[in-house]
Amino acid sequence: MRIATWNINSIRTRVDRVVAFLERENIDVLALQETKCKDEQFPLMPIEAAGYEVVAHGLNQWNGVAVVSRLPILNTQVGFPGQPGFPDPENLEARALGVTVEGSSGTPVTNWSLYVPNGREIDNPHYAYKLAWLDALANYSGERLRENPELQMTLMGDWNIAPLDTDVWDIDFFAGRTHVTQPERDAFAKFADEGFKEVTRDLVDNYTYWDYQQLRFPKNEGMRIDYIYASPALASRVQSAAIDRNERKGKGPSDHVPVIIEVD
DNA sequence: ATGACAGTCTGGGACTGA
Numbered sequence: 001m002r003i004a005t006w007n008i009n010s011i012r013t014r015v016d017r018v019v020a021f022l023e024r025e026n027i028d029v030l031a032l033q034e035t036k037c038k039d040e041q042f043p044l045m046p047i048e049a050a051g052y053e054v055v056a057h058g059l060n061q062w063n064g065v066a067v068v069s070r071l072p073i074l075n076t077q078v079g080f081p082g083q084p085g086f087p088d089p090e091n092l093e094a095r096a097l098g099v100t101v102e103g104s105s106g107t108p109v110t111n112w113s114l115y116v117p118n119g120r121e122i123d124n125p126h127y128a129y130k131l132a133w134l135d136a137l138a139n140y141s142g143e144r145l146r147e148n149p150e151l152q153m154t155l156m157g158d159w160n161i162a163p164l165d166t167d168v169w170d171i172d173f174f175a176g177r178t179h180v181t182q183p184e185r186d187a188f189a190k191f192a193d194e195g196f197k198e199v200t201r202d203l204v205d206n207y208t209y210w211d212y213q214q215l216r217f218p219k220n221e222g223m224r225i226d227y228i229y230a231s232p233a234l235a236s237r238v239q240s241a242a243i244d245r246n247e248r249k250g251k252g253p254s255d256h257v258p259v260i261i262e263v264d
Numbered sequence: 265a266t267g268a269c270a271g272t273c274t275g276g277g278a279c280t281g282a
Contacts, residue, residue, distance in 0.1 A: 009281085010271055034281085036271065061272045062280070118281060160282075179282065211282065212269035219267095223282075249266050255281085 001071070001104040001263045003029045003111065005156040005226060006247075007209075007256035011035040011066065014254060015043040018068070019050050021247065025260060028071050029101055031113030033158045035064030042066065057097045065113040065157070067099035074108055075100040082136040086117065086129045093117075096137070104263075107152055109234065112141075114157035119178035127178060130160070134187035142194030145231055155196060156228040158256060161188045169207070169221035179225065188227075196229040200259055203241035209256045210248055217248050226259050237263045 004027050008014050011032060022030060035042065035058050042056040047068055055076050058064035077098035085091035095115040103109040114137070119130040137155070145151050161184045165171040174180045192198065207222025216222060230238065239262045247257040 013271070034271095120280090120282085174282095177282080209282080210266095215266095215268055217266060225282085246266095252270095253266090255270080 001028050001109075002026055002260060003031075003154060003156070003228070003263060004258045004260040005031040005033070005113065005228060006258040007033040007115070007158040007226065007254060009034045009036070009254040009256065011064075012037055012041065012043055013252065015046050017247070017252075017254075019046050021244070021258060022047075022050055022052065022068065025244070025258070027260070028069065028104070029099075029109075029111050030068040030258075031111055031154075031156050032066040032068065033064075033113060033115040035066050036061055037064060055097065055099050057094050059094045063094045063115055065094055065097040065115055067097055067111055067113050069099065069101050069111075071101040071103065073099060073101055075110075080137060080140045082140055084129065084132045084136055087125065095133070103152060109152040109154070111154045112156065114155060114159070116158060116160045118160050119184070122176065122178060122181065130178075131183055131187055134184075135190070138187070138190040138194055141191065141196065145195050150233050151231045152234045153231040154228055154234065155191065155230075156259070158225060159188060159227050160225055161185065162223055162225055163188050167207075167224035169216075169223070179223070191229050195232060197232065197235040198227050199230045199235050199238045199261055200228050200241040200243070203238070204243050206243040206245055208243055208259055212255050226256055228259060228261055230261075234263065239264055
């Protein structure tokens with residue numbers, strides 16, 4: 001079973017790239033972020049024609065998440081209990097979607113497509129929102145794992161955090177900025193404290209994002225901010241991981257590239 | 265070559281991203 005995550009930065013602009021990627025990489029489940037459209041605007045037909053089902057969650061032109069699967073879909077969950085909103089706690093954004101599929105071994109696998117809030121600047125309310133959002137997600141997912149230690153679950157997407165200094169092209173450039181602060185790194189590490197394992201770090205080394213500006217990609221000035229956490233039962237089945245750097249090339253790329261894992 | 269930012273909106277620049 002091959003699982004991937006990709007911040008696509010508008011599905012309407014890049015649906016052809018998505019279909020080509022699914023077929024070229026033989027993907028079973030793909031989590032998308034920043035689809036940037038309402039559900040009724042989502043280009044379903046090209047993806048369905050390739051043999052996949054789509055579950056989309058988009059409220060407006062901002063954010064938006066989706067899960068694409070060619071394995072049977074058993075259950076769908078929009079957002080997670082305790083998810084905070086912005087700017088009001090009640091105003092939930094389209095940043096989390098959980099889709100349970102029938103795994104290749106017959107066991108259900110729940111795949112979360114996550115678009116963690118950016119945080120903007122450290123003194124911006126969006127930064128506190130980011131930390132609260134992550135804390136609520138860690139509490140929710142940790143509780144699910146305590147209920148069922150055999151749970152097969154991924155938490156994957158654009159985490160908007162660089163856990164290590166080496167995950168950014170120049171740590172000095174990020175001094176005083178979001179993505180590299182200790183509270184963000186602690187929030188990321190809490191998922192490991194809850195028992196999840198980030199399964200791509202040990203298997204592949206690359207950035208996953210390069211800004212469109214300042215020739216960041218040709219100069220390889222990137223960031224590693226897209227990750228896949230897996231529950232212990234799923235993590236033990238991971239055979240390999242890849243970062244599809246070539247997807248940053250050519251005409252009209254997203255600024256992020258896909259992260260892929262192979263599960264037995 | 266991978267090349268100097270890109271997507272969406274009921275727009276005429278503003279907002280968002282990181």
